[in-house]
Amino acid sequence: MNKPVTVADALRLGGVTRRGFLKYCSAIASLMALPPASVSVIAAALEKARRPSVIWLSFQECTGCTESLTRSHAATVEDLIFNAISLDYHHTLQAASGDAAEAAREAAMHDNYGNYLLVVDGSIPTGNPGYSTIAGISNKDMLLEVAAGAAAIVSVGSCAAFGGIPHADPNPTGAVSVADLIKDKPIINVPGCPPIPAVITGVLVQYLTFGLPQLDHLGRPVAFYGQSIHDRCYRRPFYDKGLFAESFDDEGAKKGWCLYKVGCKGPTTYNACATTKWNNGTSFPIEAGHPCLGCSEPDFWDAGSFYKALSTPTGSIGATAVYAAGAGLLAGAALGAVQRSRKNAAIRKHEKIGIDDLTQES
Amino acid sequence: MTDTDFLLLVRGPLFDAATFILCAGIVVRILAILLMGRKKNLAEPRGSAVTGGFGTMLRRSLPDAGTFHRSGFTVIAGYVFHIGLFVVIFLFVPHILVFERAIGLSWSGLPSNIVDATTVVTIIALVAVLIHRFTDPVKRMLSTFHDYLVWVVTILPLVTGYLAFHRIGMSGPAMLAIHILSVELLMVLLPFTKLSHAFTLWMARWYNGAVAGYKGVRS
Numbered sequence: 001m002n003k004p005v006t007v008a009d010a011l012r013l014g015g016v017t018r019r020g021f022l023k024y025c026s027a028i029a030s031l032m033a034l035p036p037a038s039v040s041v042i043a044a045a046l047e048k049a050r051r052p053s054v055i056w057l058s059f060q061e062c063t064g065c066t067e068s069l070t071r072s073h074a075a076t077v078e079d080l081i082f083n084a085i086s087l088d089y090h091h092t093l094q095a096a097s098g099d100a101a102e103a104a105r106e107a108a109m110h111d112n113y114g115n116y117l118l119v120v121d122g123s124i125p126t127g128n129p130g131y132s133t134i135a136g137i138s139n140k141d142m143l144l145e146v147a148a149g150a151a152a153i154v155s156v157g158s159c160a161a162f163g164g165i166p167h168a169d170p171n172p173t174g175a176v177s178v179a180d181l182i183k184d185k186p187i188i189n190v191p192g193c194p195p196i197p198a199v200i201t202g203v204l205v206q207y208l209t210f211g212l213p214q215l216d217h218l219g220r221p222v223a224f225y226g227q228s229i230h231d232r233c234y235r236r237p238f239y240d241k242g243l244f245a246e247s248f249d250d251e252g253a254k255k256g257w258c259l260y261k262v263g264c265k266g267p268t269t270y271n272a273c274a275t276t277k278w279n280n281g282t283s284f285p286i287e288a289g290h291p292c293l294g295c296s297e298p299d300f301w302d303a304g305s306f307y308k309a310l311s312t313p314t315g316s317i318g319a320t321a322v323y324a325a326g327a328g329l330l331a332g333a334a335l336g337a338v339q340r341s342r343k344n345a346a347i348r349k350h351e352k353i354g355i356d357d358l359t360q361e362s
Numbered sequence: 363m364t365d366t367d368f369l370l371l372v373r374g375p376l377f378d379a380a381t382f383i384l385c386a387g388i389v390v391r392i393l394a395i396l397l398m399g400r401k402k403n404l405a406e407p408r409g410s411a412v413t414g415g416f417g418t419m420l421r422r423s424l425p426d427a428g429t430f431h432r433s434g435f436t437v438i439a440g441y442v443f444h445i446g447l448f449v450v451i452f453l454f455v456p457h458i459l460v461f462e463r464a465i466g467l468s469w470s471g472l473p474s475n476i477v478d479a480t481t482v483v484t485i486i487a488l489v490a491v492l493i494h495r496f497t498d499p500v501k502r503m504l505s506t507f508h509d510y511l512v513w514v515v516t517i518l519p520l521v522t523g524y525l526a527f528h529r530i531g532m533s534g535p536a537m538l539a540i541h542i543l544s545v546e547l548l549m550v551l552l553p554f555t556k557l558s559h560a561f562t563l564w565m566a567r568w569y570n571g572a573v574a575g576y577k578g579v580r581s
């Protein structure tokens with residue numbers, strides 16, 4: 001059998017009907033909030049798009065991103081696109097290991113130099129190179145080598161995009177994101193812990209059909225990360241009415257009220273969870289009763305408690321106020337004594353107190 | 363520094379520092395005023411200092427017909443933005459959570475769209491008083507840099523809060539962080555500028571009223 005050349009070839013060979021293909025295109029269009037007319041554009045572009053060679057590198061990660069992608073239900077859009085790309089190297093998914101695997105990577109790089117898509121999950125340790133290696137090659141060396149020949153890089157998951165959990169305080173391995181090391185290639189960040197599977201593949205499709213997507217200031221495709229969870233949350237009417245769950249088992253929680261008071265990070269988090277949802281559109285964390293952790297934002301792990309309201313100070317303000325009052329009493333007493341003695345001295349000298357003595361504004 | 367780091371900085375150490383300066387500043391200013399002392403009044407009292415004090419505290423809080431007639435605009439706009447500030451600061455649920463964390467007390471808030479509308483009205487009132495300050499020759503002459511400074515630090519939290527609430531312009535964490543930072547600026551400057559009237563107001567009114575009351579006149 002000849003190797004399929006275009007994405008559409010690959011899909012046809014995989015048994016996908018024309019109808020299934022169009023259904024897939026319209027699912028992607030709706031994911032990107034594009035008008036129905038764009039379905040035919042996507043379909044035409046995918047028909048022609050050359051089946052891209054993809055090299056997937058996994059560094060300091062938990063494999064949750066790959067799990068997210070592969071554990072999604074059968075016959076989903078994720079499967080389709082996965083069949084459509086030529087995943088030439090993914091050390092978790094490939095059968096080969098050791099030298100054979102590395103040889104496959106080198107062959108893919110050689111055959112498609114300058115054109116392949118590099119997908120990275122996991123952060124890169126910059127401390128001791130031995131913290132994380134693949135076939136004896138340090139993560140950093142492998143990233144630099146593979147990135148050099150890539151057309152573009154997709155950083156899948158918050159670790160690759162922002163350093164993620166390995167980067168969390170005190171960051172023992174000196175973990176950094178892909179964008180911290182690679183400055184001369186287009187990088188698309190697809191953060192999330194893990195990212196929504198449909199978004200991962202949606203980004204791939206967007207890249208295949210429209211080229212590099214429009215990115216926000218954190219390098220995330222605006223089509224998927226353009227809106228905050230809070231603005232699309234189905235609990236928003238409760239927030240607006242002032243109806244909040246105070247704890248996880250009170251009446252408010254049972255009634256499905258807003259989770260702001262129990263620490264929801266929805267207002268500062270940009271992701272598609274509230275619209276695309278998880279598990280084939282079943283639900284998303286807030287729907288399951290848990291506040292949003294803000295996992296698609298940088299340093300979400302260190303962004304204060306998951307369960308403290310976003311607006312509240314993180315320190316112990318009550319204690320600070322008491323200390324401040326104590327310090328204020330001492331300083332105020334001292335200042336008062338100085339002013340009093342100045343006043344008494346003035347009285348003794350029969351000086352008049354003028355307006356300048358009374359105004360203490362600078 | 364990422365947006366999240368920035369947010370964490372303003373919610374953590376900077377908020378602590380601002381709280382310290384605010385609380386210590388208020389105590390220092392009040393003590394310094396009280397410890398100045400007043401000479402004992404040796405004259406026979408012609409009336410009650412207490413009644414005069416309380417009377418003035420109440421009277422000065424209500425516009426009298428004369429003042430209203432002379433400067434109706436100032437009175438109305440002043441009321442609007444003071445009440446607006448009260449609603450926005452104390453009746454927005456995310457703000458109440460800050461007070462709850464600081465002093466352990468909590469109360470119920472207003473729906474967010476009412477607070478949102480109040481914010482807009484308050485901003486308009488503050489802009490109106492600034493325009494009035496510019497256009498009214500007497501006010502303009504009396505105004506110093508200080509007056510404009512306190513206007514800026516008062517309106518900043520409202521504007522940044524509005525932008526943060528609607529997520530306009532910047533990402534959520536950064537805008538929220540800028541909003542909290544603007545509040546911290548207000549907290550730091552409050553004890554040391556004219557904004558200190560927030561805590562010297564009742565004391566001053568009482569004093570004025572009590573002095574007059576002792577002499578048997580109305581202040």
Ligand code: SF4
Pocket residue numbers: 229230231233234235236237239257258259260264265266267286291292
């Ligand atoms: S649950 Fe979270 S995202 Fe939903 S309305 Fe409340 S604060 Fe916003």
